[in-house]
Amino acid sequence: MPKHSGEQMLQEKYNTSKxxxxxxxxQMLDCLNPTMKEFISNQEMVFISTSDRHGHCDSSFRAGSPGFVRVVNNSTVMYPEYRGNGVMASMGNITENPHIGLMFIDFFESRVGLHxxxxAYICENKExxxxxLPKEDILDIEIKEGKRAERWVVIEVEEAFIHCxxxxxxxxxxxKSKKVQSTGGDFFKVKQSKIDSKMKS
Known part of the structure; x- marks a missing residue:
């Protein structure tokens, strides 16, 4: 049953309780079954959602080679944090509010999603x-990740369910080797927008 009173309230309001x-x-479990674990192990991307202590939300995207999100056991998964823009938005939220949502979507075969x-909590490499973890998993991490993974985010699973x-x-x-037009790290021309805004003020 739902943990959120908002869900129950709207189910009653819109007559969807049944x-x-x-x-x-x-469709919902409080852990990962074998099919879910296999699904995660085949994914190259995941969308993540977090919020700070005040409920201000942030969504982000993580990607890597298939299986970069590792299934530790039926109730635990973890993903690596690679070098990024240094803002630490998602991990910053996790330090204030551990609740996290992961959304895996297979766009290429099954077209099914898994919530x-x-x-979550942050785990340094030395931790x-x-x-x-089994020794073979530690060795596999060292071989596949090398020094790319600066640290890990570990998630204790509370809910797992399908997205049709x-x-x-x-x-x-x-x-991806084919060249496409790019404007580098400022695709949306934010820097120029700020310059234009200052000139107008």
Whole structure:
């Protein structure tokens, strides 16, 4: 059953309680089953959502080689934090509010999504042994990640459920080596917008 009173209130208001109950009973788990674990291990991307202590939200995107999000066990997953823009928005939120939502979507084959919600914390590389990972997993991390993973975000799973394929597009992978027009790190011309704003003021 839902943990959020808002869900229950709107289910009653819009008369969807019966459908929702069927979903909770048939589609939602409080851990990962083998099919979910295999699905995660095949994904190259995940969308993440976090918020700070005041509820101000942030969404972000993480990507890597297939299986970069690692399944530790039925109730724990972890993903690497690579070098980025240095803002630390998502991890900053996690230090204030551990609740996190992960959204895996297979755009290329099944067109199915998997929601994984839970509580997160930051784990430094030197602390990985606290997760009691098998030696072969530690070795695999060292081989595949090298020094790219600056640290890890570990998620204790509380909810896992499907996102149906109805409106998920089927995409085709393209060769990333082909050159495309780019304006570097300021694609949206923010710097110029700030200059223009100062000139107008």
């Amino acid at each position: 459908r929702a109950a069927a979903f909770y009973n048939n 994984v919600n839970g509580k 990985l042994d606290t997760l009691n 394929s109805k409106h998920i597009p089927l995409l085709e992978k393209k060769d």
